[in-house]
Amino acid sequence: MTGTRVLVLNSGSSSVKYQLLDMETETRLAVGLVERIGEGASRLAHTPLSTGGGQRVQRTPVADHEAALKAVAEELAADGLGLDSPRLAAIGHRVVHGGLRFTEPALIDEEVIAEIERLVPVAPLHNPANLTGIRTARALRPTLPQVAVFDTAFHASMPEYAARYAIDARIADEHRIRRYGFHGTSHAYVARRAARLLDRDPAGLNLIVLHLGNGASASAVRGGRCVDTSMGLTPLEGLVMGTRSGDIDPAVVFHLGRVAGMSMDEVDTLLNRHSGLAGLCGDNDMREIRRRIDAGDAAAQLAFNVYTHRLRKYVGAYHAVLGRVDAVVFTAGVGENSPPVREAAVAGLDAFGLAVDPELNTRDSAEPRLVSPAGARVAVAVVPTDEELEIAQQTHALVAR
Structure with a gap:
């Protein structure tokens, strides 16, 4: 792998947040947000940190997530940070629910997409939007590695007695009812950074x-x-x-x-x-x-x-x-x-x-x-x-x- 850059995408139902980072120095090259996707008053705010330029704002209708990511790609390209750059190593997607299967980040393929889709009933507000972002990004760069990072993964280490609800076990297992936890990427980062702060x-x-x-x-x-x-x-x-x-x-x-x-x-x-x-x-x-x-x-x-x-x-x-x-x-x-x-x-x-x-x-x-x-x-x-x-x-x- 020659690239050191990672584009992070957080796709919501009507928004896409993004950051482009250079992992060699762990610095941000660009940040932005597309909001109100599918509405007449869509807004794209893009800040190219690598060039020192100020925030650029577009207020034109963005029909769907495909149009949103294409607009993001154009903004990045205008700063010499395009998705076609050989320095882009991967795209990382925030996925809210990973169920019991995904306890680590996963390289996205059709099987991973299918499992994220199977989890939609336990994350109906989040996983569909995450999937839309994944599918759109893969269509834009079919050969680029793309990774799903799950909010639930950090909490998968909970012992069974902490994860179980005291309801009929057969029904719970059939319908995947258990405690999964969320905000896992934040808890993982903060726990590790706190150890550094305490020098422990x-x-x-x-x-x-x-x-x-x-x-x-x-x-x-x-x-x-x-x-x-x-x-x-x-x-x-x-x-x-x-x-x-x-x-x-x-x-x-x-x-x-x-x-x-x-x-x-x-x-x-x-x-x-x-x-x-x-x-x-x-x-x-x-x-x-x-x-x-x-x-x-x-x-x-x-x-x-x-x-x-x-x-x-x-x-x-x-x-x-x-x-x-x-x-x-x-x-x-x-x-x-x-x-x-x-x-x-x-x-x-x-x-x-x-x-x-x-x-x-x-x-x-x-x-x-x-x-x-x-x-x-x-x-x-x-x-x-x-x-x-x-x-x-x-x-x-x-x-x-």
Whole structure:
């Protein structure tokens, strides 16, 4: 393999995010986003980092993902970074659900595509869009190696007793019902980067990783391997999120059907799109919620309290799962940028050796850092995530074998 560049594609139902990286130096050459695909107000924003040029924005209709990727290819070519370059080694695709089969990145062929398609029933919002991106990219560069990197893969190391739901085993097996976990590329990257920050061998570390964005998940990581995580069959389970409820009594679904006359689709929409912080107070942006709290808004304060109460519960639970914790690590938009969330998430856990230093916790920085007091028994760290770099690293490592 002579190429050192990897194009990372994250295809959503109406968007394509992309980054082109040079893996020799692990630097970004270009980043961009095509959004509102299939709508009249489509937008492509492309930034050529390698040339130092500013962002270029197109506001022309983009009919489908094929048109979107062709537009991306044209933008890259305009900067001398075209998909036909011999320096492009591979394209890495984010795929949300890999089921039980894909516990590592996979070189894409027809068999891999067929298995991703078979998983659509357990990831109906994500895998179809991921497949569209894969098929379109393969049509553009049929001979270029393309790799699927799965959100669920990092969590495949969970022991069976952590992955199983306590329902009829035959039904569970027939319909692939179990806990898979998500945000795996983020948890994997952050766990490894946290070990570097602590100057420790990952094999000897026990970590609790809190990925807190609009979607949120926690993981218990022992020796670099996930042993439990908060999301389950779908990304709905676990922590309170921006618009998702997180853990909820399943009988709520039956109650809403019987008493409120809601259909299954309506309940699905309620729990995924109109719950969480947005459901509690009307906002899913933590910055706006904190502004409202400072102004004395009771609904915002309650939403914040529900959110951080659930966080503390998971930190305590994963402390019990791991037996010993070396660090609690915050990442993603809220985890990296909200000192009040970090403070509240460990408040009252002094007996576990957890606390934040007020000055360190509120200090602005884009670098991995400790926010716990000097000499703390358990480190509290902030490690910015980089899922695109993780996908590029896994892709490059696979095609370089």
